[in-house]
Every structure is written in C-alpha cells, then in structure tokens.
Amino acid sequence: MRVYIFIISLFIAHYRLCAESGIGLRSPAGGSDFTFNSVPHTAHCINENNQRNSNSETVKLASNNPLKPVVSSSSKSSKVQGTVLISEIFPRGRVDQPEWIELFNYSEDWYDLQNWSYGTTEDTVLITDTTLLLGPGDFVVVTRRQDLLSRRYPLVRNIIQPPQWQAFNNSNDTLYLFSSNGQLIDIACYSSSWFRGWSSQSIQRTNMNLSGLDQRSWMLSEDPTPGAPNRTVTFNTPSLSLDIGPLPFKPNGDGKDDYLLILPQFPSQYTAQITIYGFDGREIVSIEAPNNAALLWDGLCANGRTISPGPFFVVAEFTSTGGYKRYLRKKGVLWR
Template sequence: MYRNPDGIESALCGGKSHEFIEIINPGPDTFFVDNFFLSDGNEADSILPFGMIISGHDSCVTNQSFLAPGQIGLILDSDYKVAVEKQGCVLPISKGTVLFTCADAELGNGLSDDDGILLYKGSRNRIDSIVCLLSDNQLESESPVSAKIVFSDPKNIEGYSIVVSRLLSDKKSFDHCPTHVSPGWLEIVQQGWIVEFTFGSYVYPQENVSCTLSCICVNPDLQVNKFNYSLKKDGSVVLQGVLSLEKNMAQVITPLQVDSVDYRFYIDNIEWKIDLSSIFLPYSPLKINEIYPFGTQFESEWYELVNVSSMPINLKNWKAGNFEDTSVITKSEYLLEPGSFLVITKSKQLFLKSFPGVSPVLQPLAWHILNNYSDTLCIFDSDGNMRDIVCYRYSWFGNTHKPIERVNSTIDGCDSTNWVISTGSGTPGYPNGALFWRNVSKAEIEIGPVPFTPDQDGKDDLLSIKLSLPAFSSVNLCIYDFRGTKVRCFYGPARKQYFWDGKTDNGKVVQCGPFFVVAELTSATGTTLLRKKGILWR
C-alpha cells in the first residue's frame, strides 16, 4: 500500500493520483472482482477493472475483471491516468500487472498516514465475505463503514510504500519498501515461491528447536506439483525429500540443532537462509557501546553497537528507540560477527566526513532522534524483545560535546558510573579507549610536571592529572592549596586525563607553593581517597 507519495497531497503526481493498493492471488483458483469493494472504515467503494490502456504501461493488463493464480493486481487512483498524460509522472509498474481502479474519484477516500484497508465481497453497506484486512485490530462490525480502520505499524514515510514481509504465518508483518515503491512486484516472492519459517517453543539448554517451513508456489507456469527440497547445515545436507503441493501449498516440519546459524533451505536450486539467531541468543547479546547525540548541520548523531555474544547476530528488522518511538536499524540481512562493532548514524555522509575509513556504518531509513540532554535508548530484536537499554543524562557528558563510552558491557547501561567521556572525538568502530584506563583492579593517580609553572611562557603551563579507575567507581577530583583550602574541582563523569591551569573555579590565580590533588573514589565497597602532592611555581 502506498499512502504517502512524494509531493503535495492534493497535487497530481502526489497524493491526488499516485496512491495505490497492491494485491496478489496466491491461491490455485481464479479470483473474480465482481461485487468487490474497498473500505477505509469511513467510506466504501467498488473496485473496477481499469478500462483503458495507460501511456507507459502497455505491458500491463487492463479491462480484466479477474486475477488468475499468481497474478498481481494494482488498485490505482482514477486520477492516475490524468497525471501520466499531463505530467508524465509514471509509476514503475511491473510487466503483466493487472490494473484496477475505484468508482470514486479518490482511492479509499484519500489514504491518510494511518489508514488501514478492508477488501471484501458485498455492497457499499454490507460485508458478505472478507477477502483481506490490513488493520491493527480485528474487524468487529458487519458494516464496512462502522469506524475508521487504523494501520499504524510501520509508520508512514513519505515516498515509501508498505510491503508485506511475512504472509504465510499467523503473525503477518509489513515493512517499508527498500526501493521506495515496487508496484506489481512482491519482494517476498523468489522465482515463483514464497517460503517462510517459524519456530516452536524453545527453552535453554534444549539441543533442538522445531522449525516449520511454509511454502507456496505462485508461479502459474509450473505444471507439476512435486519438487525436490533439501536442508543444509554448514554446507552439508541434513534433510532432503520431495515437496508435494496441495492447492499450491506445502509444509516441511523438522527439528534443527541449535548450534549453528548457517541453515539453508532449497527447492530445486532456489535458496532461503534460515535465521536461528533469535533462538540461541542470550538475553543481552548486543550492547550499546558508545553514544554521540549532539548532531548539527556539520556533524551527525551516532551510536555504536557491539556483539558481545559468541554467535553472529542477524540484525534484520532489529529496532532502536524508546518505549514511545522506534525505527528499524536495517531491513536487509546483516550479520554482526562476535566481537564486531557497528556504527548507526543519522547521516552516513556526515559521519564519514568526521571519521573517514570507519566501517561498517549503517544509516537507517528513519532515524530515532537522540535528545542532547537526557534520553532512553533501547535495542529491540526482530520479535520486539528489548535486548539493551541506556538511560543517559546530560551530566554524563560533563558540559562537553564529546561522545560517552561504556566501560563494562556486563554492567547496567543506565548506571552512570559505567560511562565515561571519550578522549578526543571518540572511537566509533573500535574498542573503547575507556577499556585501557577503567579496567584496573586498583585505582591510581599521576600528576606532572612537578613543579609546574603556569606563567604563559608555553612551557609546563598546564598540570596533567591522569587517572586509572576500576569500572565500578565514580570520582570527585579537587585541588587544595597548602593551607587546605579547596581551590578547584572537576565535575561530571570520570575522565582519563584532566588539565589544571593554576586557577581557581572563579578564574583567580592560585598562590605559588605546594598543592594537593585529591581524588575521592566511591564504589559499592565504600569511599577511598587518593592524594598527590605537587608544586606550583612562577
């Protein structure tokens, strides 16, 4: 379904003419469109054959009142022909597509961003039988115009149609079209076949999980109903047989050992990959490892993921966001290997200007905006299970516009002591710098030079303070003069290195003489003080 074409809603080549609904007849019998209606819940309209050939679509089928087995039909707005003739804005409709339209001037009363659709046999005010329903909820009325039909997942993106990604299982799902629009072409069909897999219940540490492979042949040119199939694991055949179709459909049910991700199913020489990652993954196999939320016109927001499990993870249809809004990370097959990093960014082009050569980098179709001050960022797997969560606050960034890095992947992502400010501009695509100074068993502090001379002569004007801290500790770092008066404090998350210019918090010059750098470390076991003595001289 194409609800939000590019352009102004009321303009030709936009919403006035280019909305469409795509249908397929996957069954073995011819489907006739007599008494065939469409409703958005508020208004019903009859579906009719497009009676005229449209310029640019000579290879499409018009004036046909049925869909043969395997045929795809396209219900077009009645203004589409006018738009093509006046503006030349032609949709890329596939050859052989059967074209239909509505009796009304607008398709579905004009499709809005959250419109669902009911296709049924009957009349304008009566449903005799439901042909198909695209809705968030089941239809509870016998009237086709009892209330607006809502379909909200996935959310509308201008210029992208919504296509089916799972059709044969009870849990149907839809995604944005990866090529914007593909009228007359069904993405899940592969050489005339639709194959989908579902798993039975699995409880660790069972060795096997039941897998059901549902197959349907939508190629009307095939004159046989028996096909050879095989199942391979890591390249070796573990199951083979003959697929016997009944009304174009067949099923294969087999146990799969949960010790590999490389299962592939074949009908003749056509291949489908079976993704087992959702079965064997631990609770939290993917971690948010680094975050930079300060996007500008010159810099892109980004965050980094790392696979901390021992198996590859297929990120297809994983989502990022919070409990109010999410966006799909990728709609394509993408395996993230164990220990590997992946950068997700709002603009890949801007990101690579700042970090040339970093790879891999993904730019999602839609971006969940990261709040600069405080936000919750979650990672959800393809089944909607939350796999990681970070609840960051502005104070974690210490009044800087630098990324923050995770110290320990086994510690809660909402624990502020588990995050530190990155040194430099961050380490996207690589191990965090914090691993080398926050992964020690005993805290240490180093200062230098001693003495240091902040007299603006360009030599030894800054005191360097370096910390090595255990992952579980937070720190308050302050400097005291020789009388024990606190003159300068550094606030915010712990850093690897601090610099002192010899001035107080108010910018006043500190008197020459001895001083003390005091680091107060707090952890679950208590508080520890580290002291270092230095000399300030001018």
C-alpha cells in the first residue's frame, strides 16, 4: 500500500521530494516525478508510522500535557472578542427563579473566566475570582441565587453565583462581558418593545452571526434552556470539505488514473484522519492527513494486498482542538 502526501498551493503544481520510503509505503520507482491527470508532481512520501521528515511542516500536540489548550484571559489576541457570547438572558426574576444569564463558548478554544466580569450600564461586578474553565461549545450560567436555580433546573451543573449581583432592568437593558484585563468580549441588549406578550419568558440568542445589539438576534422562549443549546440557533461553522477523484480510478499500472487523489480541507485548529473502507465496511487503510495537503492512494491494502474491484468509501474524521469531531464521506469506485 502506497500513500503519498502533497502540499497544496493554488499556484504551484510541482513539489519537492521530502522523504524516502518506509516499510509498506514506498515512493515511485527511482523517486522520479510521475504524472497524475496530466499534471506533474513529486510525492511527499511517508514512512510506516505516518510521519513526514523534519524538513516538512507538521502539527505537534503536547502529548505529555493532559490538559486541553487554554487561552488565557489576558491574551492580546484580536480573536478573543465574540468568542464567548451572552446567549440567553432571564431578566425578570421570580420567587422560584432568580435572574440569570447564560454564557456560551462559541470558539474552538478553552477560556479561563477567572476575574472576568459582567455588568449593565449602571455597574460591573466580578463573575468569579477562582479558576473557571469554559471549553468549546460549553455553557455556564451566572445567577443571583445558585441554590434556587439548581432546584428548578437540577440537571444544569455549570452554575455560578458571583460574589455580588448586578440586577437587570425588567424592560430595557444593555449587558457587557469583560475579560480579566478589561477587554470587551461581548455586548447584548434587549427591549420590551421588541417582543409581544413578554411576561416571564427568557430571551434567547438565535443568531450567533449577528451582534448582540441587533434585535434580530433575540427571541422569547417559553421554555428557558439554561446551560443547554437554545431551541433554534444560527451560527457559522468551520469550512470542512472532502474531495476525491478520479471516479472511477484504475490502479492497473498503465499510467492513467492509477492513483486516487484525496483532498481534505480544514482550518488549522483541526486535524484530519482519512480512512478508506470497503463496501462491506471493513477498513482498508487509514492515515492522518496534514493540513493543506492531498493524499494519493494506489488501491492497495495496508498489508500491500490488492483489493477487489468495486465501490469503497473515503471517510474524513475532523477533530478540533477542543475534541469535537465531524465526519465527511465520499463514495468511490475502483476498476482494474
């Protein structure tokens, strides 16, 4: 089984040979250029451990660190703003349910909310003075009374009560979220004139692409969802794609369509594992795909055996730095 990795460029079609072959993964005879769909390329070969040599770019993970990556609240990165959002507001507290706001980590990073603060146009108060990690896609509910909210929503675990509470206006207000160094993270507002029949419902953010100041971002919810996804949410997702070709491909050694090109594309905060399965669901070969790279498959199993002609599936497993997985699948056909 031979798999080749190509660094992709929109303007460059030729690539430099970077590694010699390893057991079961061999470069073309003599290591020379070969033709794929009439475009000359030179392969980036990989060894039996799916490792490229030190001259190539690789993504290294701190395998000796058991903690997920954490973005410090003191980071100067311009990407901080808008990554943790005010996603639901309950400003009209009752005897059995206190005021609360829900924060949602919209990013692929981890944040420590220690010494972060929230506030209104009147004042700003500390959320917590202890470590509070918020992972990708996680929620935390900030409330005036943790005991009352936990009693009403016993399944919600990530609830915090600040040392001091800044009350909300029942009709109109603007809420601010700041990092520990005073950087504005998010801003949201609401007005009773935006909603009909508003009594004791929560206000849910239904469009994460719009500003929290935009009326179109919010709607009333008869069933509040503190610490859980809102009923209807619109937001951007990272651009992930998988392309394969030619279809069918014919690894018969005649120099035409002998290799299947596999092109996964994904942002830098993702890794990709490419696995090829037979039509019967059995795994044929699997390899990690570097970012901005293409793979070529010669139609052999991992043990070097020839597979039978017929359909197969190429599955890309994309994993974000926060551990979220997304899958794309393409169907191919092998002829001989």
